[in-house]
Amino acid sequence: MRYSQYLLPTLKETPSDAEVVSHQLMLRAGMIRKVAAGIYDYLPLGLRSLRKVEQIVREEMDRAGAHEVLMPMVVPAELWQESGRWQQYGKELLRLKDRKQGEFCLGPTHEEVITDIVRNDVRSYRQLPLNLYQIQTKFRDEIRPRFGLMRGREFIMKDAYSFDMDDAGADRSYDRMYQAYRRIFERCGLKFRAVEADTGNIGGSSSHEFMVLAASGEDEIVSCDSCEYAANVEKAEIRSAGQKAAEPGAPLEKVLTPARKTIEEVSAFLKVEPRQLIKTLIMQTDTGETLAVLLRGDRELNDVKLCRLLDCAWVEMATEDVVLKATGAPSGFAGPVGLDLRIVADFEVQAMSDFIVGANEKDAHFTGANLGRDIEVEQFADLRKAEAGDPCPRCDGLLEVWRGIEVGHVFKLGTKYSEALGAKVLDDQGHERTLVMGCYGIGVGRTVAAAIEQNHDENGIIWPLAVAPFQVLVVMLNPNDEAVREAADDLYRQLLAAGVEVLLDDRDERPGFKFKDADLVGIPLRVTVGARGLKDGQVEFKERAGGEVRMLPLGEAAAEVAEQVRKGLGL
Numbered sequence: 001m002r003y004s005q006y007l008l009p010t011l012k013e014t015p016s017d018a019e020v021v022s023h024q025l026m027l028r029a030g031m032i033r034k035v036a037a038g039i040y041d042y043l044p045l046g047l048r049s050l051r052k053v054e055q056i057v058r059e060e061m062d063r064a065g066a067h068e069v070l071m072p073m074v075v076p077a078e079l080w081q082e083s084g085r086w087q088q089y090g091k092e093l094l095r096l097k098d099r100k101q102g103e104f105c106l107g108p109t110h111e112e113v114i115t116d117i118v119r120n121d122v123r124s125y126r127q128l129p130l131n132l133y134q135i136q137t138k139f140r141d142e143i144r145p146r147f148g149l150m151r152g153r154e155f156i157m158k159d160a161y162s163f164d165m166d167d168a169g170a171d172r173s174y175d176r177m178y179q180a181y182r183r184i185f186e187r188c189g190l191k192f193r194a195v196e197a198d199t200g201n202i203g204g205s206s207s208h209e210f211m212v213l214a215a216s217g218e219d220e221i222v223s224c225d226s227c228e229y230a231a232n233v234e235k236a237e238i239r240s241a242g243q244k245a246a247e248p249g250a251p252l253e254k255v256l257t258p259a260r261k262t263i264e265e266v267s268a269f270l271k272v273e274p275r276q277l278i279k280t281l282i283m284q285t286d287t288g289e290t291l292a293v294l295l296r297g298d299r300e301l302n303d304v305k306l307c308r309l310l311d312c313a314w315v316e317m318a319t320e321d322v323v324l325k326a327t328g329a330p331s332g333f334a335g336p337v338g339l340d341l342r343i344v345a346d347f348e349v350q351a352m353s354d355f356i357v358g359a360n361e362k363d364a365h366f367t368g369a370n371l372g373r374d375i376e377v378e379q380f381a382d383l384r385k386a387e388a389g390d391p392c393p394r395c396d397g398l399l400e401v402w403r404g405i406e407v408g409h410v411f412k413l414g415t416k417y418s419e420a421l422g423a424k425v426l427d428d429q430g431h432e433r434t435l436v437m438g439c440y441g442i443g444v445g446r447t448v449a450a451a452i453e454q455n456h457d458e459n460g461i462i463w464p465l466a467v468a469p470f471q472v473l474v475v476m477l478n479p480n481d482e483a484v485r486e487a488a489d490d491l492y493r494q495l496l497a498a499g500v501e502v503l504l505d506d507r508d509e510r511p512g513f514k515f516k517d518a519d520l521v522g523i524p525l526r527v528t529v530g531a532r533g534l535k536d537g538q539v540e541f542k543e544r545a546g547g548e549v550r551m552l553p554l555g556e557a558a559a560e561v562a563e564q565v566r567k568g569l570g571l
């Protein structure tokens, strides 16, 4: 492609309404333009990256045995009425009427349509397992679309649906998709984790979110440094070290801590580390219980874990009144010694001895407190929020903490739609069986945006080679110099002939201007052809990701760069 004849309108300034990096850079690099809130044009450069992701998705879905279909974007209301979602779905569903007053919606997802295909055309267990997918434009009428392609109203998505006769089959389909998703995001060149997601009552490992790691990610996740375990921080388990506490070495002693309420204030005042204190949290539940939760001083409570332990819907910190009534002291001085409440404690507390706790008395704490002798704990459990360095629940590895952007989701759906729409087959005994479904989504535009969130610097995008709009940029430094023009044109043609995707910057612009655009647009490999290098028969080679500038002999440049592309793609 010749830049001089290409539509690649780069912007110097960051558009004021773009809050996140990927949105800013996609606008500045001339990839997208806004048409309406949450609705975009994909300009040529942007579309090339989208198509790259789509192609990888398509190849891996096909390899996993799924078959591509294309369902309509406009879906009749009847199908959604059959599943009950026409009534349940909120204003995110864009509903419309045709000229005959027939009701329709713009599909945000296609469970009903796909189930309709299967109930009409699949009758026998011999046709199973079946997995159908599409890559489609979808619409969800978000109230506040933001962040460009990260949260648009119109978006391109791959959605797949599997159909099996029983749970075991559905599990196998799920695993195939899980593995296909790992290959997809690996091939895209992205750092990611497959995170166990909350499945409500389905349980087990039958829902995973695929998260691209990026500092700007909206979700906090943890992952193991040596196995595949990864989870949202709310859900992340911590292996109990199972340590026993040392024998008490100190007597229980009351000390004055005037106006020192927080862990930081008390530990600074008593000149000890926060980890030598125990935090006593007085909590209330939706079931009306008040109880005390003990954590090591430097740890944080994970509400979700506490709710699971207590089998309640929510917990909250007790109000000042309740704390005063339960402990006899204002908050900040609560402690487990002599406390007339149910006490639960985090596993870590089990290993502590001679620690400091509140004395249930204003301006006082106990030192030398010990379990058993001074404190009766009803139950120990995993109650704290996971942190970097905590032991993995599945192996001997340690947990790492990341931020992530969700780009894909695999979900074992069960029989919700097949039952509502009557999708059944006959098994080998001639009995009718309701199909067990799975659904599997990948946000194609979101994946492109996440690739940018993960790979950029202050000058622009740094594309992973596999999803870059072009693989190589040839910069013609002075198009008015005939030798330069000829050499650059020749190199361009040789690269094209070698099957490399090349953009030739043949614009009559200053070198500084061209290099700025080159960094902004972020094509991974750059070859610069200029008069100075040509005198020695050389061109300059540089990778956008960094590293040394190398001089290549003009005659070998095309072959060398083509080889770099092949290597970069793992071919």
Ligand SMILES: [Zn+2]
Pocket (backbone or CB within 6 Å): 224, 225, 226, 227, 228, 229, 392, 393, 394, 395, 396, 397, 398
């Ligand atoms: Zn592990």
